[in-house]
Amino acid sequence: MADIKIACTVIAQVKSICDKYGNDPGELINILHETQHLLGYLPEDVQRVIARKLNIPVSKVYGVVTFYTFFTMSPKGKHPISVCLGTACYVRGSEKLLEEFKRVLGIDVGETTPDGKFSLDCLRCVGACGLAPVVMVGEKVYGRLQPESVKKIIEELE
Amino acid sequence: MEQKKVTLRIDNHSITVPDGTTILEAAQEIGINIPTLCHIDLKGMCINNHPASCRICVVEVEGRRNLAPSCATKCMDGMVVHTSNLRVMNARKVVAELIFSDHPNECLTCPKSGDCELQSLAKRFNICEMPFAGGELSLRKREVTASIVRNMDKCIFCRRCETVCNDVQTVGALGAVRRGFNTTIAPAFDKNLSESECTYCGQCVAVCPVGALTERDNTNKLIDDLADPDKVVIVQTAPAVRVALGEEFGYPAGTIVTGKMVYALRELGFDYVFDTDFAADLTIMEEGAELLDRLTRYLDGDRSVCLPILTSCCPAWVNFFEHQFPDLLDIPSTARSPQQMFGSIAKSYWAEKVGIPREKIVVVSVMPCLAKKYECDRDEFKVKGNPDVDYSISTRELATLIKRANIGFRLLPDSDFDQPLGDSTGAGVIFGTTGGVMEAALRSVYEIYTGSKLNKVDFQQVRGLEGIRRATIDLNGFDLKVGIAHGLGNARHLLNDIRLGINDYHVIEIMACPGGCIGGGGQPLHHGDVDIIYARQRALYREDASKPLRKSHENPFIQSLYEEYLSKPLSQKAHALLHTHYFNKSID
Numbered sequence: 001m002a003d004i005k006i007a008c009t010v011i012a013q014v015k016s017i018c019d020k021y022g023n024d025p026g027e028l029i030n031i032l033h034e035t036q037h038l039l040g041y042l043p044e045d046v047q048r049v050i051a052r053k054l055n056i057p058v059s060k061v062y063g064v065v066t067f068y069t070f071f072t073m074s075p076k077g078k079h080p081i082s083v084c085l086g087t088a089c090y091v092r093g094s095e096k097l098l099e100e101f102k103r104v105l106g107i108d109v110g111e112t113t114p115d116g117k118f119s120l121d122c123l124r125c126v127g128a129c130g131l132a133p134v135v136m137v138g139e140k141v142y143g144r145l146q147p148e149s150v151k152k153i154i155e156e157l158e
Numbered sequence: 159m160e161q162k163k164v165t166l167r168i169d170n171h172s173i174t175v176p177d178g179t180t181i182l183e184a185a186q187e188i189g190i191n192i193p194t195l196c197h198i199d200l201k202g203m204c205i206n207n208h209p210a211s212c213r214i215c216v217v218e219v220e221g222r223r224n225l226a227p228s229c230a231t232k233c234m235d236g237m238v239v240h241t242s243n244l245r246v247m248n249a250r251k252v253v254a255e256l257i258f259s260d261h262p263n264e265c266l267t268c269p270k271s272g273d274c275e276l277q278s279l280a281k282r283f284n285i286c287e288m289p290f291a292g293g294e295l296s297l298r299k300r301e302v303t304a305s306i307v308r309n310m311d312k313c314i315f316c317r318r319c320e321t322v323c324n325d326v327q328t329v330g331a332l333g334a335v336r337r338g339f340n341t342t343i344a345p346a347f348d349k350n351l352s353e354s355e356c357t358y359c360g361q362c363v364a365v366c367p368v369g370a371l372t373e374r375d376n377t378n379k380l381i382d383d384l385a386d387p388d389k390v391v392i393v394q395t396a397p398a399v400r401v402a403l404g405e406e407f408g409y410p411a412g413t414i415v416t417g418k419m420v421y422a423l424r425e426l427g428f429d430y431v432f433d434t435d436f437a438a439d440l441t442i443m444e445e446g447a448e449l450l451d452r453l454t455r456y457l458d459g460d461r462s463v464c465l466p467i468l469t470s471c472c473p474a475w476v477n478f479f480e481h482q483f484p485d486l487l488d489i490p491s492t493a494r495s496p497q498q499m500f501g502s503i504a505k506s507y508w509a510e511k512v513g514i515p516r517e518k519i520v521v522v523s524v525m526p527c528l529a530k531k532y533e534c535d536r537d538e539f540k541v542k543g544n545p546d547v548d549y550s551i552s553t554r555e556l557a558t559l560i561k562r563a564n565i566g567f568r569l570l571p572d573s574d575f576d577q578p579l580g581d582s583t584g585a586g587v588i589f590g591t592t593g594g595v596m597e598a599a600l601r602s603v604y605e606i607y608t609g610s611k612l613n614k615v616d617f618q619q620v621r622g623l624e625g626i627r628r629a630t631i632d633l634n635g636f637d638l639k640v641g642i643a644h645g646l647g648n649a650r651h652l653l654n655d656i657r658l659g660i661n662d663y664h665v666i667e668i669m670a671c672p673g674g675c676i677g678g679g680g681q682p683l684h685h686g687d688v689d690i691i692y693a694r695q696r697a698l699y700r701e702d703a704s705k706p707l708r709k710s711h712e713n714p715f716i717q718s719l720y721e722e723y724l725s726k727p728l729s730q731k732a733h734a735l736l737h738t739h740y741f742n743k744s745i746d
Contacts (some may be wrong), residue, residue: 035387044347047346048745049602056329056330057324057330057333057346057355058330058346058347058745059324059330059331059332059333059344059346059354060324060330060333060345062333062335062346062347063333063334063335065336066335066336067336067337091355122185
């Protein structure tokens with residue numbers, strides 16, 4: 001978990017998200033959603049800011065962040081890579097793809113490369129099963145991938 | 159309007175209960191004890207955990223497809239309930255076996271063994287083997303703090319600790335983290351308790367049904383010290399210990415065992431057996447003088463004076479305001495807790511009197527509390543690294559030691575505390591219950607402020623177990639407004655009011671644990687029986703009433719301590735030895 005101090009401007013933005021939801025503890029999930037959309041992740045300091053604004057223990061915020069796999073505490077890379085492990089992609093070998101991404105990037109699922117360029121995640125079905133196995137990089141979808149093409153994709157992105 | 163009633167059948171008994179009663183409660187009324195595990199309900203103390211997550215209390219309700227958790231299912235008219243038919247008994251056993259499958263099989267060496275609710279269920283359900291093996295996760299956190307030991311492998315996710323920490327104490331140190339098999343109960347960001355807002359009140363330990371949360375054990379260290387001929391080991395015992403220790407030896411709750419306890423402590427080998435109650439009397443002298451000082455200055459028109467003054471005897475409460483209300487650090491009394499006053503006086507006044515160097519003296523305290531273990535470790539209570547109180551053991555640990563030393567507690571004669579630090583008044587005794595410090599203070603403050611004798615020393619208006627109580631005491635025409643809160647959630651209410659400037663109290667007593675020290679985290683476990691706490695409270699008032707002296711300032715040994723050593727309350731020497739300062743511990 002990267003220990004990064006958050007800039008004042010970012011804190012002000014997070015606070016205004018909380019204000020927008022009336023600092024209502026019942027809106028915690030929406031606030032976390034919007035904050036993650038803004039920052040790409042939910043670092044410790046940001047969770048503390050939200051807890052203080054909503055007047056709830058930070059342990060509660062952390063509980064929600066760790067409960068939902070959508071929320072993440074590590075910053076995403078410039079190119080967030082998501083390998084589909086849905087049924088169709090899985091039977092067409094997406095697990096091997098995932099292993100290849102791990103090997104080439106030298107990171108595990110949920111991690112980001114030290115240079116901040118790539119992060120690796122899994123997802124379940126993007127509705128493009130005809131192209132299985134599918135990998136998403138940012139908003140772009142790559143279909144019918146073979147492990148051999150992994151290295152090329154990464155080189156292109158670099 | 160009369161409350162609606164419902165009539166149902168439970169195991170062939172017909173029973174009529176108020177609408178809203180759970181099956182579990184209705185069954186209890188007719189003597190049917192449905193087993194529970196996650197559920198705990200200390201009625202009147204606002205400790206209520208009913209997540210219905212463990213499924214141990216399931217019963218069959220005719221007409222329903224699934225078994226129902228009796229703790230969370232309301233009685234309905236015409237319901238027919240079976241609490242112990244074959245289907246229910248088998249289901250319950252399987253539920254227990256599944257819980258065991260993810261629980262370390264370490265009963266032999268578990269500190270909770272013999273007092274563990276899961277272990278009792280295994281016995282009750284006649285579980286002699288573990289049918290479901292594997293899947294056990296043993297990567298969860300272990301942590302040893304000065305007060306509390308966490309071994310989260312043993313956690314069964316009853317959520318009791320989370321409920322007391324968040325809903326009752328409003329500390330919010332513990333919460334559920336992650337999901338499914340990877341769930342654990344932890345402070346935010348999986349940090350250590352020692353890096354969280356934890357106050358060490360120990361209420362999580364008091365309700366944990368298993369060995370996941372236990373106390374830091376100091377008994378082995380104590381046995382070593384007692385055997386060391388070069389050390390003079392002295393002990394002080396807190397007021398709430400004497401009305402609870404008996405429970406560990408089969409006495410009914412509320413039995414006063416002061417005399418036997420003192421005898422047992424001598425048998426254990428303590429060189430001197432003293433009483434924290436003495437220091438409680440001393441606390442009243444200092445805290446009372448501080449109140450009167452602030453009050454007279456305020457009444458003389460000095461508006462820089464901070465009122466209300468808050469008591470400061472409870473170390474968990476001190477931690478709470480240091481963490482959560484750092485802007486109010488100048489409001490609490492600066493008086494140290496009785497435990498620390500005792501240690502400070504023992505290693506100065508008494509040490510000089512008997513001619514023993516400070517370094518040779520080991521001061522041990524027996525406390526109903528786990529935060530006291532942490533408190534003696536605070537740096538400001540050390541002189542050149544040597545602590546005023548070396549360490550603290552809980553009521554439970556004392557019971558363990560007595561059993562370990564082969565002492566037949568029930569056969570012991572009574573014995574008296576040693577002097578001079580063992581003599582106390584009734585005022586010192588009631589420190590162990592919510593409202594007690596206030597009443598003790600009132601007894602002295604009244605007489606000192608008005609200059610006239612108090613005819614009736616009982617202040618009934620400050621007694622009781624309501625979470626927040628208030629009273630107005632007539633001090634010869636001046637209305638002294640007092641407030642009392644026990645449980646940190648209640649304390650938070652009062653503190654929020656103070657922060658907003660909407661209160662008119664002159665003095666407030668706060669105890670972190672529900673009930674005060676009688677309900678402390680180091681006491682024999684109540685296992686959800688709130689009557690035990692009520693009985694301990696009544697016992698303290700009985701002990702108070704039986705004392706020849708009942709006002710702290712009349713304690714002759716306190717008087718001579720001031721004459722010989724401290725000169726007067728709030729003197730320079732008293733400040734150095736008996737007062738403290740507070741720190742901003744807010745994490746943000």
